[in-house]
Amino acid sequence: MDNIAGKKSSLTWAVNLSVVLLVVLWLFPTVGLLISSFRTADQIATTGWWKALFPAEQNLVLRAADPDENRVERDGVYVVEGNLFEGEDVTGKIRVWGTSSQAISAFTPGEVADLGDGETMTVGADGAYSWTGSEDQISGRGQRVFVSAMVPPKFTLANYERVLFSGSNTDSMAKAFFNTLTVTIPATIIPILIAAFAAYALAWMDFKGRALLIAVIVGLLVVPLQLALIPLLKLHNGIGIGKGYLGVWLAHTGFGLPLAIYLLRNYMVGLPRDIIENAKVDGATDFQIFTRIILPLSFPALASFAIFQFLWTWNDLLVAKVFLIDATGETTVMTNQIVELLGTRGGNWEILATAAFVSIAVPLGVFFAMQRYLVRGLLAGSVK
Incomplete structure (x- = not known):
């Protein structure tokens, strides 16, 4: 019940x-x-x-002002005063401090540190300091101070400026971004155009061997693309398109066609037969039926495959590594650029995070813009 x-x-x-x-x-x-x-x-x-979004404790290395330019004499003693955070890109509230990296918590704010030979220093919680000593002692570079401070949250656009607008090929992803668009857009449009014609023929045109062709296409869906990389690269090198955009476009087209034809054919075969038959009775040719009836009605399936092909091509690294080899970086795509950043800046997590998000921003936009067609296209032909 x-x-x-x-x-x-x-x-x-x-x-x-x-x-x-x-x-x-x-x-x-x-x-x-x-x-x-x-x-x-x-x-x-x-x-x-x-x-x-919350303050965090950080260990910082700060330095007092240059004594030769900032010291003043008071009652026979030279003094340098200022704020340790002045000129720094961080501010905070100092919890403990020290003059040696081995004793960073030697003093609390307000305590006087004996630096030897009558030289002293005191640091406040807000970073204000007073450094005293003789003229010979207070000279040269400013005293280095190690502090542990509660630093307020801070957000910056410097990471994006460094990643997108850096002048060197090693750091900049702006060129890699446009290179990826150059690869992805044709590699998405070409297989859709070819697959749409093939799917219509397999769905609505009678000819010998049609069932065999459908079976071959279904079989190609389970063939790993890694098996075809080396033979296909040899073929491309033999005809002179092995290291360029044309070669990678054709490679993505070949690897994407089986799924495209299968998906579009399942959708087209489920369209009302009466519409096609009435159009033929009215004298419409197959090309007219395809362009004026089938394509508009098949938009959900076309959009569904476009999402898959765009995402797969945009995030691809293997095919780009094999078919788009360029030592100068002129055709480097974003996935390969991130790999280069991992090699040269493995410790710069802020740069890697920014580069990775720039890489996924466009696929996210495409997915959210067209996701309403995704389920409709995937379920095409599954229910009668």
Whole structure:
């Protein structure tokens, strides 16, 4: 009696909870990457991204002002005063401090540190300091001070400026961004154009061997693309397109066609037969039927495959590594650029986080803009 029409199943709450949990798990790393891309290196090294909105304790190395230019004489004693945070890109409240990296917590704010030979220094919680000594002692570079301070949260656009607008090929992803668009857009449009014609022929045109062709296409869906990389590269090198955009476009087209034809054919075969038959009775050719009836009605399936192909091509590294080899970096795509950043800046997590988010920003926009067509296209032909 639990499944009476009009009565909700008792498992509805479990389904809703599972969906919410999956959404949270999917958004968790994305939100973390976004927040980390706006944080500084010190903040990332100190606390996790979930604490980005709260003050965090950081160990800082600060330096007093140059004594030769800032010292003043008072009652026979030379004094240098100022604030340790002056000229720094951080501020905070000092908890403990010291003049040696081995004893960073030797003093608390307000205590006087004996630096030897009558030279003393005191540091306040707000960073204000007073350094006293003789003229010979207070000279040269400013005294180095190690502090442990509660630093307020800080967000910056410097990471994006460094990643997107740096002048060197090693750091900049702006060129890699446009290179990726150059690869992805044609590699998405070309297989859709070819697959749409093929799917219509397999769905609505009678010819010998049609069933065999459909079986071959289904079989190609389970063939790993890694098996075809080397033979295809040799073929491309033999005809002179092995290291350029044309070669990678054709490679992505070949690897994407089986899924495209299968998906579009399943959708087109489920369209009302009466519409096609009436059009033929009215004298329409197959090309007219395809362009004026089938394509407009098949937009959900076309959009669904476009999402898959765009995301797969944008995030691809293997095919780009094989078919788009360029030592000068002129055709480097974003996935390969991130690999280069891992090699040259493995410790700069703020740069890596920014580069990674720049890489996923466009796929996220495409997915959210066209996701309403995704399920409709995936279910094409599954229900009669």
